[in-house]
Every structure is written in C-alpha cells, then in structure tokens.
Amino acid sequence: MRVEVQWHSVYRYDQPVRILHTELRVMPWSRDGQQVDGDLTVEPSAPMTTRSDVFGNTVHRFDLLGPVERQTLSLRATVQTASGITPAPVLRPLHRHLALQPTRRAPFAPEVAAFAGDAGGAPGAVASVERLLPIFRDRLEFQAGHSTVEDSALDLLASGKGVCQDFAHLALAALLMRGVPALYVSGYLAPHEGETVADASHAWVRVYEGGAWHGFDLANHCPQDERYVVTGVGRDYDDVAPLRGSYRGAAEETWGAVVRVQSQTSASQ
Known part of the structure; x- marks a missing residue:
C-alpha cells in the first residue's frame, strides 16, 4: 500500500x-x-x-x-x-536480551499477571498475543486523551481506559512476563484506501517467533497489515519518542x- x-x-x-x-x-x-x-x-x-x-x-x-x-x-x-511479518532469521544476542527486559512502562507486576491469566499457557509467541486480543477487547476501553505520555501499563490497568501507547505497554508487560521476546513499535496507522485521517500517530507491538517478527495492534485487536507505517522499535515509548x-x-x-x-x-x- x-x-x-x-x-x-x-x-x-x-x-x-x-x-x-x-x-x-x-x-x-x-x-x-x-x-x-x-x-x-x-x-x-x-x-x-x-x-x-x-x-x-x-x-x-x-x-x-x-x-x-x-x-x-x-x-x-x-x-x-510492507506486511506485518518481518523475516529475521538470526536474532542477535543483544537484541534478544533487550526484547526480554521489563521497563518502567512495561513492568513485571502481579497486576499484569492477574490480567493476562485467562490467556493460559500458549504454545508460542504468536499464540500468546492472539490469546490476549479478546482479553484486551473485552476488559479495556480505548479513550483518546484519557492518559498522559508518562503513563505505564499499570495506569491502564487501574483505570481500564487508555490510548494505543498504553495498550502496547500492557501487552509488552504481559508477553515479557511469559518469556516472549517483544518490542514496542512506533509509527502511523493509515486509513482505508483513498481516505485521509488526522492524529494518526500509533503504537503497537511485535513478537519474535520462527525466524520472523510478527506485528499486532492490541488497541484495534488485530494483526499488523499494510496500513501500518513503521518509524521505529524499542523496549517501550522512551526508546522511540x-x-x-x-x-x-x-x-x-x-x-x-x-x-x-x-x-x-x-x-x-
């Protein structure tokens, strides 16, 4: 696209x-x-x-x-x-290490474990995200302007409302606690063909499995597709502000x- x-x-x-x-x-x-x-x-x-x-x-x-x-x-x-699946046959040790580290915005916390508990023990990275999608859809509300740029995954859990950045941080925390290599993705989300949208800055996550990175948008409850424009990846928002x-x-x-x-x-x- x-x-x-x-x-x-x-x-x-x-x-x-x-x-x-x-x-x-x-x-x-x-x-x-x-x-x-x-x-x-x-x-x-x-x-x-x-x-x-x-x-x-x-x-x-x-x-x-x-x-x-x-x-x-x-x-x-x-x-x-491009598509939401990015081949990466070899994941460098440094990048694997960084993709498994909690941060202030995506912490290891009992609240995160309790929230994601219903996802059960998925057999892989992609399955882990797919099991989180309905939990995010049913328990959280996307509300523009509700949170601040300083908020973390725990703030989203406390209020039940947030924006794409918050959804990405909570997804990262849940995935990292399960040992899934995951990164925060920053970019833009395009509308459908021929349309224009304002305030289109966006955030989502990618997980590593089978020699490739797979993108998922927890705020829109879907995999990354060709509407997504990538500007960068990192451990959380602070790496790609x-x-x-x-x-x-x-x-x-x-x-x-x-x-x-x-x-x-x-x-x-």
Whole structure:
C-alpha cells in the first residue's frame, strides 16, 4: 500500500532561548520491506545529521544556537508499506536480551499477571498475543486523551481506559512476563484506501517467533497489515519518542503537532 504522511510540529517559547539540541524519530524507516521517499525540514534552518540507534532506528539530530522563540519541524513522506511479518532469521544476542527486559512502562507486576491469566499457557509467541486480543477487547476501553505520555501499563490497568501507547505497554508487560521476546513499535496507522485521517500517530507491538517478527495492534485487536507505517522499535515509548531535546533558558515552552496520513487508491499508485 502507498501511504502519504505529513507531520508538522511547532515549539513556542515565551522568551528567547539558546543552545537547543533536538533529536527526532519521526521519519518512517527504509528497511524490512518498507520503502520511503521523504524529507524533514526545520525552521530556523540548521544542518541536520542522522545516526542509527541500537535497534537500527534512524535518528535525526540538529542544534540551534539561538536566540529562538519559535521552532517549526515538518515531515513529508511517501511510503510503500510492507506486511506485518518481518523475516529475521538470526536474532542477535543483544537484541534478544533487550526484547526480554521489563521497563518502567512495561513492568513485571502481579497486576499484569492477574490480567493476562485467562490467556493460559500458549504454545508460542504468536499464540500468546492472539490469546490476549479478546482479553484486551473485552476488559479495556480505548479513550483518546484519557492518559498522559508518562503513563505505564499499570495506569491502564487501574483505570481500564487508555490510548494505543498504553495498550502496547500492557501487552509488552504481559508477553515479557511469559518469556516472549517483544518490542514496542512506533509509527502511523493509515486509513482505508483513498481516505485521509488526522492524529494518526500509533503504537503497537511485535513478537519474535520462527525466524520472523510478527506485528499486532492490541488497541484495534488485530494483526499488523499494510496500513501500518513503521518509524521505529524499542523496549517501550522512551526508546522511540518522536521528539527529545533540551535548551538553555528560563522560558516556558508550549508544543503542538499535527499528523495527517492518506492512503492512495490502487489507481493512483
């Protein structure tokens, strides 16, 4: 599927700030069968460098000396998506280790074990996720705006409501407690062909079995398919946060972002 992604973010400061350092993980990756043609711009203009992190995610970085009162970042990308099954015949020891570690957002906890207990003892990674899907559907409610970016799997269990990030963290915690190698996936979710959707940033999980990674969306109770655009993977949200940075100054900061994702019809591809 061909997908058009537009992402626009604006930072405002109530007084000038200096020496800004910014890292971005918003560009869809060109790997695992996914192909991308895109560009990322910043205003005020600054040289941008790229690097790969331990998971192979592309990280864009730039610095501004200032003074700066407003910072604008824009992404436009055309993506040819791939299926939700990614061959990985050899899982490096470091990556296996990272894919089995609990985090603050996806902890080993009795509450998680109790929630996932009805899934029973599944015979494999994929079966483990498939048994979790109806439990998430029946016991949890997706509610936009209910949680905060700092919430963990335990916050979702306490309230019973959350967003895709929360569902992914709880799924990770449940899977990791069963010894299933699993990772958090960050990206965008496209609508059906020919449609456009706003606020399409999304999160889901992938599990390793049989020489491949298999993606599953616990918020939508389905496997990953060609509507999903991947920007990166990690242990949890903190490894793939879209924006991270710092600045020098006493200013108050406000931030906003707009994401629009459009699926192209077969005739336009």
